[in-house]
Amino acid sequence: MTIVVTGATGNFGRLAVEALLRRGVPAGQIVAVGRGVEKIQDLADRGVVVRKASYDDPESLRAAFAGADKLLFVSGSEVGQRVPQHLNVIAAAKDAGISKIAYTSAPHADTSSMILAGEHLATERALTESGIPSVFLRNGWYLENYDLKGALEHGLYGAAGEGKISIATRAELAEAAAAAVVADGIDQQVYELGGEGVTLGELAAEVSRQSGRDVTYTDLSPEKYTEFLVSVGLPEAFAAVLADSDKGASAGALYTGTEDLQKLLGRPVTPLADAVRAALA
Numbered sequence: 001m002t003i004v005v006t007g008a009t010g011n012f013g014r015l016a017v018e019a020l021l022r023r024g025v026p027a028g029q030i031v032a033v034g035r036g037v038e039k040i041q042d043l044a045d046r047g048v049v050v051r052k053a054s055y056d057d058p059e060s061l062r063a064a065f066a067g068a069d070k071l072l073f074v075s076g077s078e079v080g081q082r083v084p085q086h087l088n089v090i091a092a093a094k095d096a097g098i099s100k101i102a103y104t105s106a107p108h109a110d111t112s113s114m115i116l117a118g119e120h121l122a123t124e125r126a127l128t129e130s131g132i133p134s135v136f137l138r139n140g141w142y143l144e145n146y147d148l149k150g151a152l153e154h155g156l157y158g159a160a161g162e163g164k165i166s167i168a169t170r171a172e173l174a175e176a177a178a179a180a181v182v183a184d185g186i187d188q189q190v191y192e193l194g195g196e197g198v199t200l201g202e203l204a205a206e207v208s209r210q211s212g213r214d215v216t217y218t219d220l221s222p223e224k225y226t227e228f229l230v231s232v233g234l235p236e237a238f239a240a241v242l243a244d245s246d247k248g249a250s251a252g253a254l255y256t257g258t259e260d261l262q263k264l265l266g267r268p269v270t271p272l273a274d275a276v277r278a279a280l281a
């Protein structure tokens with residue numbers, strides 16, 4: 001049983017490969033795929049099969065997926081280019097005879113008005129049309145999206161208002177993804193994955209409580225938050241997409257309210273306070 005992991009050169013994919021190894025999947029039955037494969041030489045040293053491929057290059061994907069049974073399809077990071085890229089992945093999976101795909105999607109992809117959800121919904125639809133049995137892992141926001149150490153100095157900024165966000169660590173979401181792809185068959189097609197729901201004000205208060213420093217959350221309009229993100233170095237288009245996600249969050253778009261993460265992990269999700277403590281350490 002060979003499992004391919006795309007995006008394995010990134011943070012999430014690497015964690016998912018490590019979770020597969022911890023679950024006892026033999027290293028030689030894991031194929032770790034990405035462009036910057038020099039970043040995962042350590043995985044190759046542990047026996048993981050490493051193959052270089054680009055979402056923009058169908059031939060490289062076909063070669064990378066050859067002989068594989070299952071695919072953990074980690075969504076790409078090039079916002080705006082992902083629909084054709086993801087269609088290339090799905091076509092290559094079909095050519096390779098992949099029997100199951102677990103895809104990392106976005107919260108409530110089918111009903112969300114967030115700009116970021118559009119490419120994920122298009123991918124989910126293409127997966128369904130492909131006929132390959134697929135699981136949609138609608139990952140909530142990573143705790144790592146928030147610079148908590150930086151917040152000790154500068155506070156937290158956003159445009160999420162009083163919206164609760166079901167924050168989870170990237171590592172636990174990756175562990176859940178490993179569990180989902182390893183499982184036989186498909187118990188549930190859509191997983192809305194997230195941890196405890198907190199407002200960004202509550203997150204700042206937790207950082208304050210643990211650090212003993214006065215850490216506040218400043219809520220901005222989406223326009224002002226875009227300007228803020230540009231002022232700290234983000235490209236304008238991406239800043240606007242992030243501000244749009246916060247605007248969605250203010251209306252509940254990033255609140256999952258399910259026990260799906262716990263279900264896939266087979267244990268309770270790490271309490272947010274503990275995850276914050278680890279992030280501040």
Ligand SMILES: NC(=O)c1ccc[n+]([C@@H]2O[C@H](COP(=O)([O-])OP(=O)(O)OC[C@H]3O[C@@H](n4cnc5c(N)ncnc54)[C@H](OP(=O)(O)O)[C@@H]3O)[C@@H](O)[C@H]2O)c1
Nearest residue numbers: 007009010011012034035036054055075076077140141142
């Ligand atoms: N839920 C959340 O809070 C959240 C936050 C950020 C991102 N995401 C989504 O979750 C995914 C995984 O997160 P992450 O933290 O691991 O992101 P990351 O560290 O930026 O990793 C992105 C991965 O995608 C690969 N990739 C991007 N474009 C590619 C292309 N054209 N061809 C082949 N591979 C490509 C990268 O590989 P190479 O560059 O080496 O090819 C890398 O392995 C992201 O890509 C994004 O879709 C979710």
